[in-house]
Amino acid sequence: MNSSQNSRKENQSLKHGYFEGVNIPDYERILNCIRCGMCLPHCPTYRELKVERASPRGRAALVRSVADGRLELTRNFAEQMYLCLDCRACETACPSGVRIGYLIESARSQVEQNMRRNPIVRLLKDFLFGWLFLRHWRLEMAAFPLRIYQRSGLQKLLHGVGFMKLLPKRLQFMEALAPRGLTTPFRHTLPDVVPARGEEKARVGYFLGCMMSMMFNKTTNATVNVLNRSACTVVTPKAIRCCGAPLLSEGYKKKAIELMRFNIDLFDKLDVDYIVTDCAACAAACKEYEEIFEDDPAYREKAKRFSGKMREITEFLAEWPHAAKVEKQPFDSPKKVIYDEPCHLCHAQQVWKQPKQVIRRVPGVDLVDLPESEWCCGSAGVYNVTHYDMAMKILDRKMDNIESTGADVVLTCNPGCLLQLDYGVREKKLPMEVKHIVELLDDGTGFTNGQVGGKENLQSDKCPTCGKTPRPECQ
Numbered sequence: 001m002n003s004s005q006n007s008r009k010e011n012q013s014l015k016h017g018y019f020e021g022v023n024i025p026d027y028e029r030i031l032n033c034i035r036c037g038m039c040l041p042h043c044p045t046y047r048e049l050k051v052e053r054a055s056p057r058g059r060a061a062l063v064r065s066v067a068d069g070r071l072e073l074t075r076n077f078a079e080q081m082y083l084c085l086d087c088r089a090c091e092t093a094c095p096s097g098v099r100i101g102y103l104i105e106s107a108r109s110q111v112e113q114n115m116r117r118n119p120i121v122r123l124l125k126d127f128l129f130g131w132l133f134l135r136h137w138r139l140e141m142a143a144f145p146l147r148i149y150q151r152s153g154l155q156k157l158l159h160g161v162g163f164m165k166l167l168p169k170r171l172q173f174m175e176a177l178a179p180r181g182l183t184t185p186f187r188h189t190l191p192d193v194v195p196a197r198g199e200e201k202a203r204v205g206y207f208l209g210c211m212m213s214m215m216f217n218k219t220t221n222a223t224v225n226v227l228n229r230s231a232c233t234v235v236t237p238k239a240i241r242c243c244g245a246p247l248l249s250e251g252y253k254k255k256a257i258e259l260m261r262f263n264i265d266l267f268d269k270l271d272v273d274y275i276v277t278d279c280a281a282c283a284a285a286c287k288e289y290e291e292i293f294e295d296d297p298a299y300r301e302k303a304k305r306f307s308g309k310m311r312e313i314t315e316f317l318a319e320w321p322h323a324a325k326v327e328k329q330p331f332d333s334p335k336k337v338i339y340d341e342p343c344h345l346c347h348a349q350q351v352w353k354q355p356k357q358v359i360r361r362v363p364g365v366d367l368v369d370l371p372e373s374e375w376c377c378g379s380a381g382v383y384n385v386t387h388y389d390m391a392m393k394i395l396d397r398k399m400d401n402i403e404s405t406g407a408d409v410v411l412t413c414n415p416g417c418l419l420q421l422d423y424g425v426r427e428k429k430l431p432m433e434v435k436h437i438v439e440l441l442d443d444g445t446g447f448t449n450g451q452v453g454g455k456e457n458l459q460s461d462k463c464p465t466c467g468k469t470p471r472p473e474c475q
């Protein structure tokens with residue numbers, strides 16, 4: 001990799017045009033854009049707005065203008081950088097290898113360092129990305145009132161009296177996004193080590209993502225069950241921290257690097273052959289550690305080892321020769337399923353065929369094509385909250401495509417996509433379920449060694465308030 005390709009490392013340059021300080025976008029990388037326009041038909045924001053500045057080519061040109069000293073760091077510049085979903089669809093389409101994701105993240109870092117921001121926005125962002133995301137317990141503490149709100153019956157009451165309809169659309173959306181029936185985070189109930197069922201063929205470090213631990217107990221239980229039945233001993237370091245992706249994406253690179261160093265050290269001490277996660281976005285971020293620490297002599301080798309071991313769960317199972325056979329049909333009757341591809345799996349990691357290979361192994365499941373399956377659903381980290389209107393336009397199109405298939409089940413493998421698609425299905429009142437792929441592979445037998453981790457703690461399929469199976473029209 002030559003110097004121009006050292007795109008994600010900590011850039012020590014002090015000034016380039018109006019860029020100043022650390023994480024200045026690498027100029028040679030900016031020049032890689034040959035302005036061919038092949039990325040334009042693949043960009044969701046360009047498709048919606050039809051203006052050059054909202055396209056990958058336009059964003060690369062804006063970054064170049066600032067680097068050339070022709071454009072100051074203005075509010076408009078910041079808006080365009082943050083309007084990007086960081087979905088990387090343009091990177092898949094680009095014949096010149098332009099890394100728009102990198103340019104956007106560097107430009108956002110510059111905005112956060114060098115631009116005057118609204119003090120309330122600054123305070124909120126510093127709280128979220130400079131404090132809250134840095135430790136699991138802080139996130140868990142912040143999510144605790146939500147659990148109380150759901151379990152106390154307050155949620156049901158407020159919906160019953162129609163109070164929620166009085167709130168602004170964006171608040172209604174945020175309230176509706178969280179999955180129902182939240183329970184104790186999986187981090188607190190999963191044993192540190194779950195021995196392989198039968199002969200151990202590999203030791204796997206489980207990278208338990210923040211969102212997966214807090215909101216998707218059923219999925220995380222399924223992941224450990226499937227790895228366990230696939231001759232893997234599962235080792236979960238509970239001190240794990242956020243992968244750093246949300247911070248990197250919001251321009252808090254310095255804090256993201258701290259988290260990454262911690263995770264690298266944590267897993268480096270473990271004797272594991274692979275590191276597996278059921279969060280596509282975590283997998284994408286973790287695979288980039290190698291590149292980010294390329295110029296850091298203390299972390300270069302450790303980061304390379306870490307990234308080299310990282311696998312997204314379906315990627316791992318598709319290639320793992322001891323993957324447990326799926327004997328049991330997961331549904332009462334055969335179902336038509338579709339797969340919606342997380343951007344951070346297909347575009348950021350170029351993992352395309354493995355999830356489908358895994359789905360096709362499941363009996364009683366008919367996988368049919370979803371039009372535009374590789375297009376973003378509009379979730380994109382906190383984008384659906386910060387850019388609600390654009391996110392909803394993108395989701396609308398996704399839901400139209402989903403509805404056109406007439407499927408019974410929508411499958412994906414990323415927490416943000418699961419929340420966004422589940423919201424879309426409920427809003428549109430479609431008779432569909434939304435599931436993580438790994439849930440189809442769970443035979444319900446728990447884990448070995450008598451530690452059926454969190455079996456009592458599974459996120460219930462039943463409504464926590466009325467106890468019945470939720471209907472599409474249920475809120």
Ligand code: SF4
Binds near residue numbers: 033037038057090093
């Ligand atoms: S496809 Fe790549 S090189 Fe062509 S305009 Fe888009 S970013 Fe530039």
Ligand code: SF4
Binds near residue numbers: 043046054085088101
């Ligand atoms: S990352 Fe996605 S939203 Fe951003 S410029 Fe590329 S295609 Fe468009």
